[in-house]
Amino acid sequence: MLLVHRIIPRIPLRLSQRFISSAPAISVLGQTFKTDSWTNATPQILNLVGRDLYKDPNHPVGILKSLVENRFNGLDYTFYDDFNPVVSTYENFDVLGFPADHPGRSVHDSYYLNSKYLLRTHTSAHEHQCFKRCHTPGYFITGDVYRRDEIDRTHYPVFHQMEGARQWVRSDYKSNEELLEKIQADLDATPKSSGIIVTDVGHDPVENPKQDYMSERETDLIGQHLKRTIEVVVSEVFNAAKIAAKEAGSKEEYLNEPLKIRWVEAYFPWTSPSWEIEVWWKGEWLECCGCGLVREQVFKNSGKGSDTIGWAFGIGLDRIAMLLFDIPDIRLFWTQDARFRDQFREGKISLFSPYSKYPGSIRDISFWLPKESDGEFKELHANDLMEAVRANAGDLAESVKLIDEFVHPKTGRKSQCYRVNYQSMDRNVTNEEVNRVHDKTREELVEKFGLELR
Secondary structure, three states: OOOOOOOOOOOOHHHHHHHOOOOOEEEEOOEEEEOOOOOOOOHHHHOOOOOOHHHOOOOHHHHHHHHHHHHHOOOOEEEEOOOOOEEEHHHHOHHHOOOOOOHHHOOOOOOEOOOOEEEOOOHHHHHHHHHHHOOOOEEEEEEEEEOOOOOEOOEOOEEEEEEEEEEEEHHHOOOHHHHHHHHHHHHHHOOOOOOEEEEOOOOOOOOOOOOOOOOHHHHHHHHHHHHHHHHHHHHHHHHHHHHHHHHOOOOOHHHHOOEEEEEEEEEEOOEEEEEEEEEEEOOEEEEEEEEEEEOHHHHHHOOOHHHEEEEEEEEEHHHHHHHHHOOOOHHHHHOOOHHHHOOOOOOOOOOOOOOOOOOOEEEEEEEEOOEOOOOOEOOOOHHHHHHHHHHHHHHHEEEEEEEEEEEOOOOOOEEEEEEEEEOOOOOOOOHHHHHHHHHHHHHHHHHHHOOEEO
């Protein structure tokens, strides 16, 4: 699920003209798409489509996926990992009730093949398909998702999600009381997690309300079923991390303490009420998962109608796997270096052993922002700069940070400076190589965005 923190106006189409592809069409997994003014998926990103790290049983992401799926085997769930990552805007946004001005729709945030198709930004893009075709009450979807984002050790333009959902159909039961008895029986059949301390906030009836088409009792029972299910997931994952750390010789105090989790209220376009679960881990609260009771309109869009009630959640696998396997940099998941890949085996949690530490090489990009015809500054979206760096440097870009921003007191011109750290995880990088890719990025920023370099 996409975590929603703010709503901003949809980016005007004129800005997306900057992303026009020079090729009349692009191919992805054997499909051909005509390009247009929305096309902004770069060759570097398209080359990652089809890697399917989550299907590799010996990769940390694949091991984590199997850990969760094995825990829910035999509990009336179907497991999907074969959906095409290319989806329509209807599947990715409209069917889920995303408002027209949601930032996720922007060309600055998502990778578009053209105005009608994009690389999925979340596994929820397949939620309506599963509600239609799934023959069990619940399902899990795992897949790679794509978002234009910042560059640092915990962010990558491709990452992995697991989506879970469960539904009940009222017409399958003779009475509402029989339905409630079934939900209660399913709740009782869901394993309770032992050795954890849970704090629950409930939900605000105004800011995070139940839906009108559901009763208070339905909302309460399905909410309990959802939370217990996710508590099982979190308990399984983090207790496995504790065991791995102990086996590696760690003596940290937190390894012998009960696992602490808390529920906090949240907002998502396709669920209400909604929550996030956080885990107290190594001295801080870690946000792990967004979830809630599926909105009536989502079921209607999926051909189910108001006869269906249920829940859904989404969890990011990469950051959890980084914690579970003690992996310091998300780029390592994508390396082909055997020194990384040979450390992990199917069904086993083991801590990553660093094999190298190559020095970084820092370069700055300083520029004046151009002005519009009305005299206002033409702002550069940070994700656009990140994408220019990523397109030229690939995984050599370890981090990109805005370090300075000011307005000249006399001329009124606005300046920004970004610092780029180029650092490989597998080899030494020469100054000549860094200069080449850095200069190329600077030239591209001038050409595409009209910046004046300083």
